[in-house]
Amino acid sequence: MEIRKLLVANRGEIAARIFRTCDRLGITTVAVAAPDDAGALHTRQSGEVQEIKSYLDPAEHLRAASESGADAIHPGYGFLAESADFAAAVERAGLTWVGPPQEVLRAAGDKLEAKRLAVQAGVPVLPSGSAEEVGFPLLVKAAAGGGGRGMRVVRTADELDQAVEAARREAKAGFGDETVFLERYLERPRHVEVQLLADKHGTTVHLGERDCSVQRRHQKVLEESPAPELDVAVRDAMTSAAVELAGELRYVGAGTVEFVVQGEDFFFLELNARIQVEHPVTEAVTGVDLVEQQLLVASGKRLAAGNPAINGHAVEVRLYAEDPRSFLPQAGRLERLRLPEGVRVDAGVEAGDEVPVAYDPMIAKLVAHAETREEALDQLAAALAETSVSGVTTNLAFLRWLVSYPDVRAGRATTAFLTENPPLSSPVELPDAWEGGWRLNRARAAVSPPPRVEDASRSAEIAPGGHRAVTAPMPGTVIRVLVEKGARIEARQPLLVLEAMKMETPLVSPHDGVVGHVHVVEGDRVAGGDVLIELEA
Numbered sequence: 001m002e003i004r005k006l007l008v009a010n011r012g013e014i015a016a017r018i019f020r021t022c023d024r025l026g027i028t029t030v031a032v033a034a035p036d037d038a039g040a041l042h043t044r045q046s047g048e049v050q051e052i053k054s055y056l057d058p059a060e061h062l063r064a065a066s067e068s069g070a071d072a073i074h075p076g077y078g079f080l081a082e083s084a085d086f087a088a089a090v091e092r093a094g095l096t097w098v099g100p101p102q103e104v105l106r107a108a109g110d111k112l113e114a115k116r117l118a119v120q121a122g123v124p125v126l127p128s129g130s131a132e133e134v135g136f137p138l139l140v141k142a143a144a145g146g147g148g149r150g151m152r153v154v155r156t157a158d159e160l161d162q163a164v165e166a167a168r169r170e171a172k173a174g175f176g177d178e179t180v181f182l183e184r185y186l187e188r189p190r191h192v193e194v195q196l197l198a199d200k201h202g203t204t205v206h207l208g209e210r211d212c213s214v215q216r217r218h219q220k221v222l223e224e225s226p227a228p229e230l231d232v233a234v235r236d237a238m239t240s241a242a243v244e245l246a247g248e249l250r251y252v253g254a255g256t257v258e259f260v261v262q263g264e265d266f267f268f269l270e271l272n273a274r275i276q277v278e279h280p281v282t283e284a285v286t287g288v289d290l291v292e293q294q295l296l297v298a299s300g301k302r303l304a305a306g307n308p309a310i311n312g313h314a315v316e317v318r319l320y321a322e323d324p325r326s327f328l329p330q331a332g333r334l335e336r337l338r339l340p341e342g343v344r345v346d347a348g349v350e351a352g353d354e355v356p357v358a359y360d361p362m363i364a365k366l367v368a369h370a371e372t373r374e375e376a377l378d379q380l381a382a383a384l385a386e387t388s389v390s391g392v393t394t395n396l397a398f399l400r401w402l403v404s405y406p407d408v409r410a411g412r413a414t415t416a417f418l419t420e421n422p423p424l425s426s427p428v429e430l431p432d433a434w435e436g437g438w439r440l441n442r443a444r445a446a447v448s449p450p451p452r453v454e455d456a457s458r459s460a461e462i463a464p465g466g467h468r469a470v471t472a473p474m475p476g477t478v479i480r481v482l483v484e485k486g487a488r489i490e491a492r493q494p495l496l497v498l499e500a501m502k503m504e505t506p507l508v509s510p511h512d513g514v515v516g517h518v519h520v521v522e523g524d525r526v527a528g529g530d531v532l533i534e535l536e537a
Contacts, residue, residue, distance in 0.1 A: 001071075001096060001299060001300065002299055003027055003071060003072040003096055003098075003295055003298065003299055004027065004028060004071055005027070005028040005029070005030065005068070005069060005070045005071050005072070006018075006022055006027050006028070006029055006030065006070060006071075006072045006073070006074055006098070006295075007029075007030040007031075007032065007050075007061065007064060007065045007068060007070035007072070007073050007074070008029065008030070008031060008032070008042075008046070008073075008074050008075075008076060009032060009055070009061040009073050009074070009075045009076065009079065009080055009086075010032075010042075010055065010074075010075060010076030010077070010078070010079055010081070011032075011033070011034075011037055011040060011042050011055060011348075011359065012040070012041070012042060012348035012349075012359065012360065012362065013042075013346050013347060013348030013362060013364065013365065014076040014077055014078075014275070014277070014348075015031060015042035015045075015046075015076060016041055016042045016045050016346070016347070016348065017291065017346050018074055018076065018291050019031075019042070019045045019046050020045075021289055021291040021292050021295070022295075024292075025292065025295070027295070028047050028048075029046040029047045029048070030046060030047065030048045030049070030050060030064065030065070030068045030070050031043045031045070031046035031048070031049045031050070032049070032050050032051075032052045032055070032060075032061060032064050033049055033050075033051055033052065034051075034052060034053065034054055034055055035051065035053070036356060036358055037356065037358075037359070038051065040349075040353065041347070041348060041349050041350055041353060042348070048068055050064035050067060050068055051064075052064055055079045055080070056079055056080065056176055058080060058083070058085065058086045058089050059089075061073060061080070061086075062089060062090070062093050062095075065090075065093070065095060066093070070095070071095060071096060072095055072096035072097075072098055072295075072298065073090050073095055073096070073097060073098065074098040074099075074291075074294070074295075075098070075099055075274065076274075076275070077274050077275055077276065077277060078360070081099065081273075081274040081275075082105055082108070082109045082272070082273050082274055083105065083109070083176075084102040084103075084105035084106040084109060085102075087099060087100075087101070087102040087105055088102040096298050096299070097298065098253075098294050098295060098298040099253050099273065099274060099294070099298075100251060100252050100253045100255065100273045101250075101252055103250075104249050104250065104251055104252065104273060105273050107249055108249065108255070108270075108271040108272075108273040109143075109273065110143055111141060111143050111181065111270050112128065112143060112181055114268075114270060114271050115128065115268065117245065117248050117249060118245055118268040118271075120248060121241070121244045121245045121247070121248040122241070122244065123241045123244065123245055123268045124241075124265070124266065124267050124268060125267055125268045126183050126184045126186070126260070126267045126268075126269070127183070127184045128181055128182060128183040128184070129182065130182065131154075131157065131160055131182055134182050134183065134184050135184065136154065136155055136156060136157070137153060137154065137155045137185040137187070138153075138154050138182050138183060138184060138185050139151060139152070139153055139154070139182070139183045139184070139185040140152040140153075140154060140160075140163050140164055140167040140180050140181075140182060141167070141180060141181055141182075141183055142167060142168075142170070142171035142177070142178075142179070142180050143171075143177065143179040143180060143181055149170045149171065149173075150167045150168070150170045150171030150180060151167060151170075151218045152164075152166060152167045153185055154185075164180060166497070166504050166506075167180045168180055169479065169499075169504065170504055173499070186260055186262060186267075186415075187416055188262075188414040188415065188416040189213075189260035189261055189262045189414060189415055190211060190213045190227070190230075190260065190261040190262075190413075190414055190415070191211070191212045191213045191215065191220075191258065191259075191260060191261075191269075191415050192209050192210070192211050192212070192213075192227050192230065192238065192258075192259050192260075192261050192266070193209060193210050193212060193256045193257060193258040193259065193272075193276075194206050194208070194209050194238055194239050194242035194256065194257045194259070195207040195208065195209070195210065195254070195256055195276075195279070195282045195290075196242055196243065196246050196251065196254070196255045196256065196257065197253075197254055197288075197290070197293050197297070197303055198246055198251045198252050198253065198255070198297070198303070199252065199297045199301070199302055199303045200252050200297065200300055201302050203302060203303045203305060204243050204246045204247060204251065205243075205303060205304075205305075205306065205307050205308070206239045206242055206243055206307050207282050207286050207288060207290075207307065207308055208225055208226055208239070208282065208285065208286065208307075208308075208310045209225065209226060209227050209230070209235060209238065209239065210223050210224065210225045210226075210227065210278055210281055210282060211223065211224050211225070211226075211227035211228060211230070212278060213413045213414050213415050213417065214402065214408065214413050214417050214418065215415055215418070216327040216418050217327060220277070220278060220318070221317065221318055221395075221399075221402070221418075222315065222316065222317050222318075222399075222402060222403070222408070222413075223278035223281055223315070223316045224281055224313065224314060224315040224316070224373070224376075225281040225282050225284070225285050225310070225313070225314050226285065226310055226313065228373055228411030229411040229412070230261070231264060233264070234261065234264055234266060237266070238259055238261075238266050239307075241257070241259075241266075241268070242257035245257055245268070245271065249271070251273075252297060253273070253294055253297055253298070254274070254275050254279075254290050254293065254294050254297075255271060255272060255273050255274070256271070256272045256276050257271050257272075258270050258271070258272065260415075275290055275291065275294065277318070277365070278316055278365075280314070280316055280344055280346060280365060280367045281314040281315065281316045281367060281369075282314075284312075284314035284344065284367060284369035285310050285311055285312055285313065285314050285369065286308040286309070286310065286311070287308070287311070288308055312369055312370055312371045312372070312376070313369070313370060313371070313372060313373040313375075313376045314367060314368065314369040314376060315367070315368050315373070315376045315377055315380050315403075316365055316366065316367040316368075317365070317366050317380065317384070317399045317402070317403065318362055318364075318365055319362070319363045319364045319365070319366060319387070319389075319394060319395065319396060319399065320361050320362055320363060320394065320395045321355040321361040321362075321363055321392045321393065321394055322361055322393070322394065322395050323393055323395075323473070323474075324393075324394070324395045324396070324397045324398035324423060324424060325398075325422075325423050325424060326473070327395070327423075328473050328474050328500075328505060329361045329474055329500045330355065330361060330392055330393040330394075330474050330528070331354070331355050331356060331357045331361065331392070331474060331475045331500070331528075332354070332355060332391055332392035332393075333352070333353070333354050333355075333391050333392070334349055334350070334351050334352060334353050334354075334355065334363070334389065334390075334391045334392055335351070335352075335390045335391030336351055336388065336389065336390040336391060337349070337350060337351040337363070337388075337389050338386070338387060338388045338389075339364055339366075339387060340366065340382075340383035340384070340386040340387050341386070342379070342382075342383060343366055343367055343368045343369075343379060343380065343383040344365075344366070344367040344368075344369070345364055345365070345366055345367075346364060346365040346367070347363065347364035347365075348362055348363065348364065349363055349364075355392050357475045357476060357477075357500055363389065363394065366380060366383050366384065366387070368380035368383060373411070374409075377403055377408075377409060380403050381400070381403045381404060384396065384399050384400045384403065385400065397424060398423050398424060401423065401424050405421065405427060406427050407421065407427070468510065468511070468513070468534070468535045468536075468537070469531045469532075469533070469534050469535070470495055470496075470507055470509070470510070470531075470532050470533040470534075470535065471529055471530060471531050471532060472498060472526045472527065472528055472529060472530045472532055473498075473505070473507075473528065474498075474500050474505075474528045475500060475525075475526065475527050475528050476498040476499055476500035476505070476525075476526060477498070477499045477500070477523065477524070477525050477526075478496055478497070478498060478499075478520045478521070478522055478523065478524045478526060478532070479497050479498070479499045479504065479522060479523075480496060480497040480522060481495075481496045481518060481520065481521060481522055482494050482495055482496055482497070483495050483496075483515050483518065483533070484515065484518060485515055485516070485517055485518055486514065486515060487514070487515045488513075488514055489509045489512065489513060489514070489515060489535070490509065490512050491509055491510065491511050491512050492508045492509060493508060493509045494506045494507070494508050495507050495508060495509055495515075495532075495533050496520070496532060496533065498526070498532075507532065507533075509535060510535075511535070511537070512537075513535045513536055513537050514535070514536045514537075515533060515534075515535060515536075516534040516535055516536040517533070517534040518532075518533050519531055519532055519533065519534070520532050520533075
């Protein structure tokens, strides 16, 4: 069935990006906006706007579709994109769902079930189970999650209960499902994923792979395609495994199979049954518009047989409103925003817009494409030099540092890159003959880890009365207060937990002492710089 009017059940840059393809295809579009998001960029780029109570309320999207006369719904990524119940409700309403069938979403959305199916398809997986079965270090993961929310690395048994509790809260806030599980954690793998397309007639193709190893808070910062320095045999085995898994699931639509890679070994992580944030790098090297393909597949059209050829190299970075050292999210009004020309830019805001507290703080994605990886990185570096932002703190300085860093340039980055190379630090210099330390059968020279999030968030300010004060590092909501007035505390002891952009940040004591005064209670909204707790030596 042809799609004539499409409602995008999302916001920000992904909604704006979907609207661009619809405009080119002549499809009328409908935007939705929550009350705290009225007038956002995506609403200014659609043919029509419907106000809804929440992006996580399926009934509100269906009401908006009915009132606007939309005949199809595209969920984008995040929010309800992988909700089987939402997909089923859309289809019951007689609308076209632009995504995988509800049965596939149930299997893929339950990460434990997806792992079982991966084993059935002969795909290697990481062990999961109880802490005793998995061992430490382990990863607490939201079963219905993605995008880094609902994830915690746990290295000792003492940390487990608190990590599980925090992951459950984040998962509930971000996805409406607090289910979590435990999985073996690899310290220094690469994160490589395979892009798939499958139609309703049994055709499945892959569009190559992406390397997404550079991450903070388990969220990707830099992505590229094809993956650098990847053994051809490993690449072929991974892409074949991804296609096999799609066949096992009877997959339909766009999807991504994520793996961790160590040497010649790779392990299945999860199947993301939606379009990915980093899809532009795949579009750049294949020339395929993935949103267009999603719409065609949803309409019942057949895919062209064969895997598209990969041409050149593409690299993407995400420009966020966040502290460039601690990666804590920031909010505020963009007084000035100059984005570069000469590279692809997928923006979610414009100058004068607010970066809100309640949603992801992404400003834009910058994507460079050239014949070689070196040329693409050079092009991206030039684009970042041309970019300027004022009015809100961003990670722009970090991105400029990142694309020039020797390990990134050499294609050696792993998921531990930002742990081993503190943001904005100088590279560790090693003689060429000893690069990597392999000749001595030992690891590279150790570098100091970056500040932990809670370390970076604490304040050393002096409050009225001369006491030390812990202040809010960004606007947010106090979700837990862990101490009371008069309590004796130790250095680095958690004092409270602040939530912003559906991510939790524990704030800790900068020193031993006594709690002099607690200025907030759970549920309070605070501004950046607000005094939360006063401490006495």
